[in-house]
Amino acid sequence: MEDELKNTSSNGEFVDTTYHAPEWAKHVIWYQIFPERFRNGDSNNDPSRERVGGPEGWEISSWTGDWYKRADWEKSLGNSFRDGVFKRRYGGDLQGIIDKLDYLQDLGIGGLYLNPIFDAVSLHKYDTSHYHHVDRFFGPDPEGDVEIMKQENPEDPETWQWTSADKLFLELIGEVHKRDMHIIIDGVFNHTGTDFWAFRDVQKLQSKSKYKDWYAINSFSDGDSQKFDYDGWWGVKSLPELREVDGTLVEPIREHIFAVTKRWMDPNGDGDPSDGIDGWRLDVPEEVGKKFWKEWNAVVRDINPNAYTVGEIWTDKGSEWVNGELFTAAMNYPFTEAVQDYMIDQSMAVSDFMNRLRHLREGLPDSAELVQQNLMDSHDTPRLASMIVNPGRDFDTNTKPEEGFEIRKPNAEERRLQRLIALFQYTYVGAPMIFYGTEAGMWGADDPDDRKPMLWPDLDYEAESSHPLDQYRSADENTFDEELYRWYKKLAGIRNEHLALRTGEFQELLVDNERDIFTFVRFCNKQMFCLVAINRSSQTRKLEIPVYEFKILEGRHLENVVTGNRAVVDDGVATITLPPISGAILSPEQD
Numbered sequence: 001m002e003d004e005l006k007n008t009s010s011n012g013e014f015v016d017t018t019y020h021a022p023e024w025a026k027h028v029i030w031y032q033i034f035p036e037r038f039r040n041g042d043s044n045n046d047p048s049r050e051r052v053g054g055p056e057g058w059e060i061s062s063w064t065g066d067w068y069k070r071a072d073w074e075k076s077l078g079n080s081f082r083d084g085v086f087k088r089r090y091g092g093d094l095q096g097i098i099d100k101l102d103y104l105q106d107l108g109i110g111g112l113y114l115n116p117i118f119d120a121v122s123l124h125k126y127d128t129s130h131y132h133h134v135d136r137f138f139g140p141d142p143e144g145d146v147e148i149m150k151q152e153n154p155e156d157p158e159t160w161q162w163t164s165a166d167k168l169f170l171e172l173i174g175e176v177h178k179r180d181m182h183i184i185i186d187g188v189f190n191h192t193g194t195d196f197w198a199f200r201d202v203q204k205l206q207s208k209s210k211y212k213d214w215y216a217i218n219s220f221s222d223g224d225s226q227k228f229d230y231d232g233w234w235g236v237k238s239l240p241e242l243r244e245v246d247g248t249l250v251e252p253i254r255e256h257i258f259a260v261t262k263r264w265m266d267p268n269g270d271g272d273p274s275d276g277i278d279g280w281r282l283d284v285p286e287e288v289g290k291k292f293w294k295e296w297n298a299v300v301r302d303i304n305p306n307a308y309t310v311g312e313i314w315t316d317k318g319s320e321w322v323n324g325e326l327f328t329a330a331m332n333y334p335f336t337e338a339v340q341d342y343m344i345d346q347s348m349a350v351s352d353f354m355n356r357l358r359h360l361r362e363g364l365p366d367s368a369e370l371v372q373q374n375l376m377d378s379h380d381t382p383r384l385a386s387m388i389v390n391p392g393r394d395f396d397t398n399t400k401p402e403e404g405f406e407i408r409k410p411n412a413e414e415r416r417l418q419r420l421i422a423l424f425q426y427t428y429v430g431a432p433m434i435f436y437g438t439e440a441g442m443w444g445a446d447d448p449d450d451r452k453p454m455l456w457p458d459l460d461y462e463a464e465s466s467h468p469l470d471q472y473r474s475a476d477e478n479t480f481d482e483e484l485y486r487w488y489k490k491l492a493g494i495r496n497e498h499l500a501l502r503t504g505e506f507q508e509l510l511v512d513n514e515r516d517i518f519t520f521v522r523f524c525n526k527q528m529f530c531l532v533a534i535n536r537s538s539q540t541r542k543l544e545i546p547v548y549e550f551k552i553l554e555g556r557h558l559e560n561v562v563t564g565n566r567a568v569v570d571d572g573v574a575t576i577t578l579p580p581i582s583g584a585i586l587s588p589e590q591d
Contacts, residue, residue: 017324019365022306024182024278025328026370027502028110029426029492030433034379035114035138036089036123037453038436039096046091047137051121054087061088063453067444068407068466081468082448089123090453093138094168098175105179107439107485108492111431112176113281113310115379116186117169119149120193123451124379125186126283127193127239131260132160139165154197155252157259170267173277182278184308185264189249189257189296190287191233191241199240203228214253216241233284247289254292258299265303279308281331285321286313294325310373314396318363322372332372332430334360336395339376343421343536345391349513350536361429361506370503374430376421377438383450384435385410385443388417399446401468409443409464409476416581419487420534423562423583426491427522427532429506439488441481455480494561494585498522500530501585510545517578519545526550531558531586535578548572558586 040046040063049058057073074084094117104112116125119133133149136142145163153159162170176183192199198211206212206220206228216231233239243250249257262269265276280300285293300307313321313330322330335357342353361369377384382399389406390399399405410418425432436442440455455461457480465475495501504522509531511518516537523529529550535541547569558567558574562585567576576584 019322019324019368020305021328021367021371022308024306025111025308025431026367027496028182028431029108029495030111030113030373030375030431031104031107031109032113032375032378032433032435033097033115034092034436034451035094035097035117035125035135036092037451038092039100039454039456040091040093041095041097041099042093042140043091045093045095045137045140045142047089048142051137052087052089053121058087061090062462063090064459064461066462066464066466067449067452068464068468069462070466085448086123091137092453094134094165094172095140098168098172101175101179101181105181107489108496109181109434110496111182111184111278113373113433114183114185116188116283118188119165121195122193126188126191127195128188129193129195130154130197131257132157132263133163134165134169136163136165139163139168141165155256157263160263170275173275177274182308184279184281184310185277186283187261187280188283189242189292190284191239194238194240196240211252213250214243216243233287244289244292246291248292248295249288254295257296261296261299262303265300265307273304273307276304278304278306279310279328282309282311282327285311285327290326293327297326308371316360316363318360319365319368322364322368324365329368329371329373329431331378331433332360332374335372335374335428335430336376336381339421339424340387340395343417343424344388346536347392350516350518351511351513354508354511354518357428369429370431372430373433374425374428375433375435376425377435377450378433379435379451380447381450382446383442383444384421384438385414385418385441386445386449388414388421389443401445401449405445407443407445407449407464407467408473409478413581415441415481415484419484420536420581420583422488422491423585424532424534426495427501427530427585429522432495434488439485441479441484457482490562498530498561498587500524500528504529509547510543515539515541517541517543519543521550527588529588530561531574531584533576533578533584533586535580535582538580540577540579542575542577545574545576546572547574557589559589560584561587 046060055073055076077084117134118128119130119135120127136145141164145165148161148163173183198214201211202209206222218229219226221228231241233241242253266273267276309327310329311321311327314333316334321327338356341347381395389410401407437454442455444450444452461478463475464478467473500522504524507521509519509521517535519533521529521531533543567574567586
């Protein structure tokens with residue numbers, strides 16, 4: 001379905017809004033990084049107690065500590081684990097990401113998605129203080145960066161300078177591009193933090209502030225008895241919402257965001273975007289009017305026609321948000337939910353699973369299905385491993401220890417299912433996205449437990465023996481899972497080697513509800529294809545896959561590129577036997 005609409009721009013020119021997916025985005029495996037928890041590459045820039053607002057005795061938390069064990073300063077904030085955990089800082093920074101780019105390249109990753117990196121108070125950085133600067137504690141000179149910020153007029157891009165953190169981020173972009181990888185960052189344009197420079201001015205001057213129209217203000221105090229009140233994102237007052245009029249953000253905010261967008265996409269301002277980011281992930285876009293997103297996406301594509309924009313869309317809205325005027329792709333949470341319902345919860349038949357996936361594909365423009373971010377977990381869900389430990393729960397509700405969510409480490413059978421899910425994720429239509437540490441064996445409930453420090457093979461971690469509700473638990477060894485890592489690496493190698501798994505069409509071949517098996521083919525043509533077979537059942541299954549239309553297979557064999565074994569092809573049928581909860585990727589043997 002090609003979207004061939006043409007719109008008129010503000011200057012009266014016609015703008016072609018045909019849907020276009022950048023070619024590079026069809027070939028990447030995404031890796032999502034939560035910067036504060038990925039790697040502490042520079043202990044000299046660790047966050048300060050003053051910036052965090054920590055109590056007396058606050059200090060950086062041990063990267064390798066028992067996650068639920070509370071320090072004395074945490075206990076001073078209350079009796080609950082959650083009373084202090086959000087004040088923790090572990091010191092993850094940009095240098096840590098740079099130091100581990102070889103690890104990511106070895107894992108077969110082609111695209112990095114970084115959660116917010118802009119200057120902010122919180123650990124998650126969704127409460128922006130400055131859009132035009134990288135967080136002061138992600139770079140090498142936090143104090144010096146603050147002094148640079150003080151010299152600017154943040155409203156005027158002509159006065160903006162480059163801090164040490166900004167420069168290190170540009171170095172990261174360069175290192176990523178040297179490896180033929182791509183990088184996108186989080187854009188949070190629905191709300192800021194209360195520390196944002198314009199909101200601070202409003203707090204101070206109230207109705208006399210020149211930025212009073214930037215926010216959705218309900219009432220000013222102005223020295224009288226009336227209370228200063230404003231709209232916060234989902235009622236959260238630490239995240240004041242930016243003001244909209246007629247379906248778009250008010251003009252001064254738009255201009256500021258457009259300037260910020262250009263700064264990070266074309267840092268040199270010379271019209272060559274090769275030294276900038278390759279795109280954006282947009283936070284809660286459904287909470288900002290489409291008119292703004294059309295204008296913003298037009299700015300993005302004017303800077304770089306091959307940029308990739310992906311919206312955080314949790315619902316199945318297809319072309320409503322993914323089209324030639326709006327986003328290139330969406331974070332494919334409907335895919336996540338479908339896989340959970342079938343492969344984890346086993347609450348639907350395999351035919352219903354295939355039908356649901358088909359419905360998702362059909363709701364998108366042509367080629368858009370190839371660039372959807374097919375994730376199984378993120379910073380907003382429990383870890384995949386813990387979803388498997390806790391079947392029968394929606395991935396966005398009832399996912400905390402207080403709600404009975406089990407926090408233990410997965411056992412061998414549960415890891416087996418994780419490997420099967422990964423095999424499907426890496427072979428299905430769309431770009432797989434891995435949340436940092438999923439490949440290393442990390443587990444955890446929903447926020448904050450999905451944001452533990454990354455597991456690294458060169459560090460020794462305490463066993464997890466504490467419980468957030470002070471209940472008894474058996475100690476769980478917390479180590480980098482080499483076997484699981486090798487599995488994800490193998491799958492990435494297979495995907496990166498076979499064009500059919502990246503850009504090939506999708507066709508179901510065998511769907512059997514009774515035996516809980518299914519097979520499909522990804523094909524570019526009748527000579528270039530991969531067959532994928534999945535056995536979700538708890539029994540060994542013999543699969544007879546119809547391959548009549550692939551006549552080149554007569555008298556030849558198919559190789560299972562996962563194991564190196566062969567599948568026999570006879571009279572138009574490929575036969576393979578799969579153990580319980582396992583899969584195969586079959587490719588024509590090379591002559």
